[in-house]
Amino acid sequence: QQPVQSPQAVILREGEDAVINCSSSKALYSVHWYRQKHGEAPVFLMILLKGGEQKGHDKISASFNEKKQQSSLYLTASQLSYSGTYFCGTPTGPGTYKYIFGTGTRLKVLA
C-alpha cells in the first residue's frame, strides 16, 4: 500500500514555511524524502531512522513517528529553489533497498 502524502499541492511565497506529511498503513522501517524538479531526476534529501535519528539535508528538517506510521517534512523560510515535487519513500521490508514511494506533494514557491 502506497504511503499517502498531504497536501497534494501547495503554493508558497518566498520565506514562508510548509509542512508535508507522509502517512502509511503499514509499518515504516525508515523514511526517505526526495525532491524532484520538473523534468529532472528525484534527488535524495534525507533519511529518518527508527529512534529519531536524521541524516541528510541541513536546511530542511523532518520528523518520524513510528507508532503513528507517519513522517513530516518541514520546509522553513522557503526559497525559490524548493519548488518541485516531494516524495516520501520507505523500504518494503526490513533490510531491503526496495522502496515504495508516497503519492507526492507538488510545492511551488513564488517570489
Added chain:
Amino acid sequence: SAVISQKPSRDICQRGTSLTIQCQVDSQVTMMFWYRQQPGQSLTLIATANQGSEATYESGFVIDKFPISRPNLTFSTLTVSNMSPEDSSIYLCSVVGTGGIGELFFGEGSRLTVL
C-alpha cells in the same frame, strides 16, 4: 554519490514496437533498480536488476513485458516490449549510494511516448 546516464532521454514510439533503455553508472554497484513514473504520478518499482542472474520483478510487472539485462556491475538495460499507449511513462534507473544510509541515486529518466 553516483552518476547515472540513461539513453535515450526521450523517444516517441509506435504501438506494438519495443524499445530498450540503457543505464550506465560511473562506478560498480551491487544493486540497480528500474522504476516507472506515469505522467503526474509517483515512482513505482518495476524490478531489481541482478548481476549474473535474472531480474526480480515486482507485483504487476513481468519479464515478457519488461525484460532486463545486467551484464556487469555498471550497466543494465530495460526493454519495454510490445508497447501500448499505457506504457507512456518516464522510466528511471536507480542505484543505492555507498554512504551506508541506503539513499537512492536516479538517472535523468527516459521519457517514452507511445502513439
